[in-house]
Amino acid sequence: MVICEARPAGRRDSDLSPMAYDPSGGYAAAASNVQDSFDPSLPVFDVQRVQLRFDISSDFVAAQVANNVLILALSTGRILRFDLDSPEDIDDIDLPKKPSEIGVIRRLFLDPSASHLVISTTQGENYYLHTQSRTPKPLARLKGVQIESIAWNPSQPTASTREILIGASDGNIYETYIEPSTEFYRREEKYLKTLYNVQDGPVVGLSVDLSSDARSVLVATPTKLLLFVGKGGRQDSGSIYPRLLERETPVIHNLKDATPGPSTLVNISEAADATLSESAQENVFAWLNSQGVFHGDFAAMVQSAETSPFSAAKLLPKSVIPPSQTSGGRNKPSVEPTSSIALTQFHILHLVEGRVVAINRLDGSLVYDQLVLEPGNAPLGLYADHKKNTYWLFTQREIFEVVVTDEARDVWKIMLRNEQFDAASRYAKTAAQKDAVATASGDHLVSRGRFSEAATVYGRSTKPFEEVALTFIDQGEQDALRKYLLTKLSVLKKSSTMQRVMVASWLVELFMAKLNLLDDTISAKAELSEAAPIANVQEDLPSMRREFQEFVTKYRSDLDRKTTYELISSHGREEELLYFANVIDDYNYVLSYW
Structure with missing residues (x-):
């Protein structure tokens, strides 16, 4: 039986564990992720070690997590796959050949539904494993391709991958369609098409948006971003990306004074907060490069593709990361590069020399900075399961969960400072917060001469009655005063x-x-x-x-x-x-x- 538990350092076994095996319900996610109400004294982020109650025969070399399914690849060529809801039922899977023949597993790529897994080795051998199978199938058309990134089909099909994009270490971008087959001689890939080459390095990230008439693809290398916007083929036409990547000229954002270092592109294509309206949701991306993290809203970039699509995105410079400290407690003279990032709903998690650092992407404030890994504990990286809103740190021997508690607790304040009053109102939870937003919004509307709108907002706030009334009287706004009084009367208690x-x-x-x-x-x-x-x-x-x-x-x-x-x-x-x-x-x- 496999049992996983997560405990912060120093916690006794008798203490309540936020990640533990429950005999009645399997693997329980962190309590902070499922509660409707939160203790405001709890930190927003807390990194907790997952206790693996099964023998680890060899090091982890790659990992992935999606839709509550966790995949671990071992240096021996074994793949461990288990559902976090039922961790005692583990799938122990072997590649068809030994690492001495095909190389060690170097990367895993798991789609958001956890239906499709692509396995890539150091010698360019690639395999496909469907969630309902225990037999990895070789991807013959992709033999020799060092896969660096995959953009899964946004419709998230489960029977097949449908059309997907693959980014390679040699700069090539491919389109393929993988469909599981029980026929021995049939290839898993229906086709493989080379669409584009970025010329100057590996394709470290791909993101696609097929939700509108204008198809769009965002491509990342260590030194630049490329945005393709145009009309692609229909999803039932057999291939949807050639028309876009082969015919359209990309808008390019070049990184000035780029230096060698880790680089990747991550994105959230589904809003983590399902309570938000469609108009309030974002398709957020974050690009790790040698200067920091460049982040923004993918959908907003697409809408302004003909003018300056990258102008709305922001660079979070690496200087916002506090320097690491020496054993003597002094700051190191230089900031170590971020080796991995993950996007939460409002923050960017950084892995910096064994530390997990969380920066609020809305205002750039430092929210969390904790040394997690001891020297010599080599990390694999940070990973996010955006369907279940869980976040993970994997090393060669250990697993940690980055537990998130009430991440949106201070978002209303940030929105309020930015005069984004509708957004501030959505994220305000308590009566006091909602009142603060209403008062500030009313003041802003009055300053803009929009008295009628201010009247309704003021009417639902606790701003002193006499002060509001005098404001409208002094401005000669009798209609606004009438509207304010009507609103105030509608919310006054019957007992008053x-x-x-x-x-x-x-x-x-x-x-x-x-x-x-x-x-x-x-x-x-x-x-x-x-x-x-x-x-x-x-x-x-x-x-x-x-x-x-x-x-x-x-x-x-x-x-x-x-x-x-x-x-x-x-x-x-x-x-x-x-x-x-x-x-x-x-x-x-x-x-x-x-």
Whole structure:
């Protein structure tokens, strides 16, 4: 039986483990990833060692994780595959030939659904393994190709890979279509087409977007990004990328003063927060290069492809990573390069000389910096399972989980500072947070002269009533004041009787003043030249009457009878006076009036 547990350093075995085998439900993900409410005192990130309760006969040489499936490749050519929900059921798989014949496994590529695994060795031998198979099949057409990256089909098919892109160490980009077959002599790849060569190094990353009419492919090398945008073939036409990569001229972002070092491209094509609307979701990418991490929104780049697609992306310079310390506690004179990165919903995880460092990609702030690996513990890299929102660090002998707790807790503050009020409102969770956003949003709208919009926002905030009212009065914005009072009345508690009566009475006064103003405007314009337009005002009058009638009907219980009669009478509004009397069923008043 295979049992995996994760415990932070120094935790006793008797303590609650955030990753442990539960006999009733298998492998339980970290509690912080599944709870609906979080303890704000817990850190956003916490790296915890996974205890592997099975013998490791040899070093890990490659790893991958997706859709709660974890794949480990050993130096002996063995592949261990297990579902984290049922870790006792392990698939122990051997490649068809020994490492002495085909080389050691160097890379694993697992699609987001964990249906398709591509295995690449040091001698350019490549194999395919389907999730329902225990027999890796050689990819004969890809023999000799050192695979560096794969862009899986965005539709995430499970029976076959459909059309995928493969980036190689020699700069070539291929399209292929892998379909599992039970026939011994049939090749797994339906075809292999060479589409493009980047000329100056390996293709360290590929990302595709086929969701719109404009197909797009983002290609990364250690020194540049290439963005292809155009029309590709249909997904049922047998090949979809040649038309795009062979005919379109890419927009290129070159890295100035590039130096040798680790490089990769990672992306999140699905929003980690499923509660967000489609318009709020991002297709985020991050490109590790010698200068830092260049990151942005892939979809936004595509939309501005004809102008300056890379201008909206930002470079997170390597200088934001604090220097490592010597054994004596002093800062090292130079910053070690980042060897691996992973994207979470709002942060970029860096692996720097045994440290896991988390930088908020929205504002560049340092959120976490922890030394995890002892000297000599060679890392394989950071990995992300974006379907399950779990994040991992693999070394040659150990596995760690980067446990994430309430990652979005401070996002509302960042959005608020950036005056992104709609986004800030989405991420604000507590009443105090929502109120802070509403108040700041209202202040911003007032500063822009958008008083009507500010009125609604202020009405749902706790900004002092008198302060808001005076703001609209001083600006002569009676319509905005009326809108603010209506909104405030709609949210006041029923138990706040005196406040509700006061606000309702003030609204009656404002309605009467507005109706008289409209009557006077119509009369005045009628006496002027015939060219004076009065149509709009004539339309406003019945509209305002209807608004008043709706107000009286809805809030009649908040209107003091005597005060309301006096207010309406003082403005000489007979029609409104009789309407109010009818609404409150004061038929004696109606009869006596006539």
